[in-house]
Amino acid sequence: MIASPLAKVYEAYSAVADGRVEMKEDEAYVTSSDYTKKYTVRFLENTYSSNDNATIWQHYAGYPIIAVALMQGKVAIRKEILSYFKDVNWKQLNTKYKNNYQEAITAFFKEKQIHEDTQNMIEQVMEETFEEFCELSFVIKGNRAKKIMIEDGV
Template sequence: MEKKPPLSKIYEALSAVADQRIDIQTDRAYVLSSDHAKRYTVKFLENGYSSNDNATLWQHYPGYPILAVMMMQGQLKIHEERLSWFRAVNWKQLNTKYKNQYDKAIAEFLEPFSEAVRSQIEDEVECVFHQLESMELTIKGNREPRNPE
């Protein structure tokens, strides 16, 4: 993959997995946004994925819908016992509050946790990021509609 996602997309993907907002079909998957307002379509390519989320479409790196699908498929290894920390986080609301300054949104998310838990959360995100570094995947945007059915 040519461009790696920012760490914030990994946090969002872990929340999508924790909240079970992913529906995997035969040739595609659907991922519901954290505020449940949009449904993203992730299509499976021969050696990669396409998605209609803004990060994938416009920035050309895998957005959180692709990352969440990769986690569900076992392409990205995660510690399932850590998922509870990522449940019920409205990333859309946090990102809007901080005008897409993702570091500030992440800081607010981490605030209520102890130092030990914060360290484990950050370790989880870094671990996923390092797995992405060695992957050779095709990442493309697609123009499927984003509204939930």
């Protein structure tokens, strides 16, 4: 499996902070940061699959899988920093910066007006979360569940 970019941990934290992860018995639905799509993450023992583009096309765990791992407690959530990740439209940032994830993260810190000391602490937590996730022995696969498109006002 290819390692996920660190930026996907930031996106996963936002999904958790916004309550965009709906857990079921053997699958979860993760709503995108722009609220236009709902991804299906399926899990059974140590196998996880998702129908987000990163997982299907780039062959690494996209943020929906990381968000589910956070919700399941397989990776620790640092609740004290969740509020910084609320209401971040990562889709918009990633598009604006042409998927240069580091530029998108820099813009996130700037838009949220996060003080340098707090930024350093958040960056450290994201690194630790990333390392913890990478240490898990998962089988990651894409799935072909139909993406659920969310209409305005629904």
